[in-house]
Amino acid sequence: MSKKRRPTLQDVANIVGVTKMTISRYLRDPQQVSSEMQKKISLAVEELGYIPNRAPDLLSNAKSHAIGILVPSLTNQVFSEVIRGIERVTEAAGYQTMFAHYGYSAELEEKRISFLLSYHIDGLILSESHHTPRTLKMIETAGIPVIEMMDVASPAIEQAVGVDNLEASYQMVSAMIAKGYQHIVYLGARLDTRTKLRQQGYEKAMREHGLSCKSMMTEAASSFSLGAELLTRTLAAHPKTDGLFCTNDDLAIGAIFEAQRMGLKIPEQIAVAGFHGHDIGQSMVPKLATVVTPREKIGQVTAQQLIARLAGEAITEAVIDLGVEIRHGESI
Amino acid sequence: MSKKRRPTLQDVANIVGVTKMTISRYLRDPQQVSSEMQKKISLAVEELGYIPNRAPDLLSNAKSHAIGILVPSLTNQVFSEVIRGIERVTEAAGYQTMFAHYGYSAELEEKRISFLLSYHIDGLILSESHHTPRTLKMIETAGIPVIEMMDVASPAIEQAVGVDNLEASYQMVSAMIAKGYQHIVYLGARLDTRTKLRQQGYEKAMREHGLSCKSMMTEAASSFSLGAELLTRTLAAHPKTDGLFCTNDDLAIGAIFEAQRMGLKIPEQIAVAGFHGHDIGQSMVPKLATVVTPREKIGQVTAQQLIARLAGEAITEAVIDLGVEIRHGESI
DNA sequence: TATTGTTATGTTACAGGTAACATTCCATAG
DNA sequence: CTATGGAATGTTACCTGTAACATAACAATA
Structure with a gap:
């Protein structure tokens, strides 16, 4: 046999x-x-x-019709929505997608990119603008089109699609200040690039109004329970706190739940704002104030741009800012 | 040049x-x-x-040290946690992972498997036990080890790792009945295999106690806002409803939020139970009653089994049931 | 009938890393 | 001084699909 x-x-x-x-x-x-x-x-x-x-094809340098997508985390709802946007476009254009995630680590990103390139992807989508030198070299050597998603502040490679996290945060915190909150604290987790940009936006708004900046940060990954914990720590450290600007919805919602347990009225006693605008924020009581990011659209536009470039078109816009919406909800 | x-x-x-x-x-x-x-x-x-x-390697039938992972959806939190469990093991064992998702469609699953196999993956992890005939043929032809995750009721291929969704649901609904709820309605969305099994578990418990079964189902994808909508429709159709057993936490939480908006007391006026035991259920007020599934562990055990088989070991347990925990929380 | 075109199929060469085997060179033992 | 062994490097063949070119067979036209 x-x-x-x-x-x-x-x-x-x-x-x-x-x-x-x-x-x-x-x-x-x-x-x-x-x-x-x-x-x-x-x-x-x-x-x-x-x-x-596919092996012989790859070997003879044929187009693979596959594009690589790197996201920091699969657990993060934000990126599943971005991916949905990407795939809506790639699927229709006959491209296949290969994902990988790198846990917010530039070294791991390098490894993943090397892996994807070893399979001869035709194009690459990244979620970060900070890369190791070797990553940059690899990308240059590979000679394939690359787009960086999510933030548009300081693209490191060729083209970026996303929003301005600093400016968006500045707007949200300004809106809170305009409503009269004075002792707003910034809640941050997993100190990645965008978290830092949001903190800077918070600080810009506070300074502009002569208010003092206070942050409660941790390197742990975001979660609802972490939001609860950060609220507790914040109130212990800064009892006068009357507002929270959180780096994302999860922390904000966790903080709101904890405030409810403590019997604090929202927003009367403490205002809470998040970032992204997930579905849950619109369902919960009170409705969450948040910066709504166009996640699916970021994915779509990124994919469209990449496919256009794969078809030989030149870059027309090196930076595409898709903007955000400030949603007041019921929590500020 | x-x-x-x-x-x-x-x-x-x-x-x-x-x-x-x-x-x-x-x-x-x-x-x-x-x-x-x-x-x-x-x-x-x-x-x-x-x-x-990697092309020459693939061409000469070398091991790719890559395993394929198929999940129905990336948006579904459940699978990001399962994937985390898988990767914890594969990473340590020096295997690389290639994901794909198929939107709960057996036809799309077939396509994705073909794609992964065309890259010579060494092993395959599926999230379903229902496949097209062509899928089964492909897998047989490829001759690589395959494991089906999530439910253990009726494995279609060689080996399954997961929980018994029917039995778990039966236990949760029985617990609700034991607390005195009589008019429990089943809330389901996206009618996949596991949703149906959970419905069967609900029906088994209800019938056993001579209670009548009522379901509120939709084919739309689960979300918090859908849970809210389903509650509204349920109360309109069945005003006497005093309990909800939901196919997952998202629906349950959405229903709870909506009940809060309506001024209904939970669990006094309406009891709500979910499925999976996500972090948020433990943070919210009231804490969610839920069937806690060992998601990360399912991933880990699956990966361990697959890697053992890749190392040449034979299957020792064709079905591995990792069990669930019934968590009462504060909502039943 | 000779010519041209068209459709269907065949032939050849090639892509790049690696297993398996071969060779070279030098150190040490006999 | 030759024989032996081992470390370092070289040589060859191979994996499979497809582009590019070649051929065959037959229909349509001049």
């Missing part, structure tokens, strides 16, 4: 009694072979359960 | 003045070449920014 081997085009060809070239043609476009041949090949392919093999 | 080309081992070899075989050895295990050669090659590799190329 011979060991089973993955069937090749040659195996199909042997059954049909033609060369593998004919099978190859059939698989790419059945019209290219005669109609009786189509039937015969179709049967043989089904019989063997032939599985396409 | 010549068009840039991705550097090959030969290019590195030319710079160093040896054959590419020496470079190949260095890259896989630097110890295999002399120490002065190590330095020279290292420099040349950096200079060119050499990127590994």
